[in-house]
Amino acid sequence: MNKRILVAPLNWGLGHATRCIPIINHLLLNNYTPVIASDGVALALLQKEFPNVESTELPSYNIKYAKKGQYFKLKLLKDSPKLVNAIKAEKKATKRIIESHNIDGIISDNRLGVHSKKIPSVFITHQLQVLSGSTTWLSTKMHQRIIKKFNECWVPDVADEPNLSGKLGHIKDIEIPIKHIGALSRFNANKTESKYDIMILLSGPEPQRTLLEVKLMQAFKTDNRSILFVKGIIETEQTVTRQNGMTIYNFMTGQELEAAINASELVLSRSGYTTVMDLSILGKKAFFIPTPGQFEQEYLAERLQDLKLIPFCKQNDFKLEMLNRVSEFEGLHGFKNETDFKTLFHLF
Structure with missing residues (x-):
């Protein structure tokens, strides 16, 4: 057996x-x-x-x-x-x-x-x-x-x-x-046609997940770029809505996430270590907003910014124009392991 x-x-x-x-x-x-x-x-x-x-x-x-x-x-x-x-x-x-x-x-x-x-x-x-x-x-x-x-x-x-x-x-x-x-990552890098300018990928414990969701919904409500918003709320049924030009999912399965991240030019997310591993395998550009008060995420975000790989800002400081800084950073280049x-x- x-x-x-x-x-x-x-x-x-x-x-x-x-x-x-x-x-x-x-x-x-x-x-x-x-x-x-x-x-x-x-x-x-x-x-x-x-x-x-x-x-x-x-x-x-x-x-x-x-x-x-x-x-x-x-x-x-x-x-x-x-x-x-x-x-x-x-x-x-x-x-x-x-x-x-x-x-x-x-x-x-x-x-x-x-x-x-x-x-x-x-x-x-x-x-x-x-x-x-x-x-x-x-x-x-x-x-x-x-x-x-x-x-x-x-x-x-x-x-x-x-x-x-x-x-x-x-x-x-x-x-x-x-x-x-x-x-460790469940994802594989695939060359695919770009579908989204920005993918917002939320996760983490409450109430900080919701606080960031509300802030980003407000920030992007008049943005005319192609935006995919994944809330990271695991519910019985998957829901997909359209709001202010954004495509919004409550959650995505692993295969859907892999395809979506591969098809996104930029990922906006927390700087949790699993996210760092996923993006390193996929070789993506990103912008991080660490969970307030979580020393580990703040350290990872500061370290990757110091290495000129990914910029970040504190949650209360986020403004849309900060995403322009991404072009000055290398991104995570397909960490192969x-x-x-x-x-x-x-x-x-």
Whole structure:
């Protein structure tokens, strides 16, 4: 019988779930049986992508962003007891799922409580160093203590320069079995005729996703360019509307997104790491608006701007004319990398 591997992405925006799509595909190609475990929109997205793959629900972390970026860290601290309780519940659920679904191995994308001493367990993260301002040393130490509970840590980036994650995914003198597995993306670059001048691609936790949606809808309402707006709201049915010359989707499936991004001249989005990986594989020009208060996204945006690859601005500062700066930047040039999944899966 095929070995059954639990794939459990964190429900924090859509990035953790979407970067698990190539992992699930390669598990199937290598004769493993994936079982999906998550909650909320992350689970809903993967159920739409893999309707024939078994899935189960995990306890939700129920963490929301602050409405104002400067309160992001304070709100996380306030919510920390809720997070601790969620991880405890997650551990109990994992033990139950291992038994009820006959699980032989675990791949956890940033779900802190999804591991077991009885079966091989992998933790996926691009944050060996967790940026949190003046408390970076503490958040990093706490994160690494959790990673040590797993058999391996897979970092979705290359080990050497040039790389995508910078100091997030590269740290010296760490006592954790780390494998840099290369960029993870569900997409492939295809030469296609340009259909959209701008693709707006939203994602991430509330309320910041909605705040940016409202701001961009207002900013582009009189723009006469060809604009595709994907809200990143996973609902039962896909909806497509036309408003002020914009084509608006509530969500797109993976194949639709791949075709749309390939057919877009410019992508306007958050600077989440999964988005960075996707755009690097597709070799696109972009403009980033980091989630306010999220140190990781702010670091990635600043780093890519300093490298003259992609410009960015803060959410409150965005104006349409800022997109003119894109012509001064190189964009992400088809970062080519092939992950050796067959060798990685030998752990199981």
